[in-house]
Amino acid sequence: KAGVTQTPRYLIKTRGQQVTLSCSPISGHRSVSWYQQTPGQGLQFLFEYFSETQRNKGNFPGRFSGRQFSNSRSEMNVSTLELGDSALYLCASSLGSWAGYNEQFFGPGTRLTVL
């Protein structure tokens, strides 16, 4: 069974630009969560989608947005990039909603660098 895939793996952007990251969950998984990982803040929850609906949202500004398609694939978008957005962005999929109860399977992440 193929794991969670994320594209691209590495990305370099400049301040003010926007970026779209993509995540393909494990086949059959309907929940996709996005996290930002930085050395200083660790893993921080961005949002969770289940069957194309946003179920939960973290404390990030509106520049961070996401969506989920009918095939469960998900994208997240960051507009007007800031230097502080440089991070590893991780996508995780699970069979059911709610990460506290369903095992999450993570992709390798997209390393975003903002110059």
Added chain:
Amino acid sequence: QKEVEQDPGPLSVPEGAIVSLNCTYSNSAFQYFMWYRQYSRKGPELLMYTYSSGNKEDGRFTAQVDKSSKYISLFIRDSQPSDSATYLCAMAGSAGNNRKLIWGLGTSLAVNP
């Protein structure tokens, strides 16, 4: 103060040592406790899952939860070089805003042959 505190280390031990990793938390609503392992350039993978208080053992790994002290631990027996990774604790409650997973910063572990 963060909701979940975890010493980032790094922790360096000789092969065969017993390793103890810990997290403390402040939210008494947390009921679901997890330990994830993250190798370099990889995403985290679930290692242990515990509901409420108590111990859980899986091979060389033991997870302990003490809800009265708001303290969780992961013990690794007979540590191996392949255990070298970052270990992250994560926890969540069951209702409302507590349903989001809250993570520790992670502890970097190196097991030296």
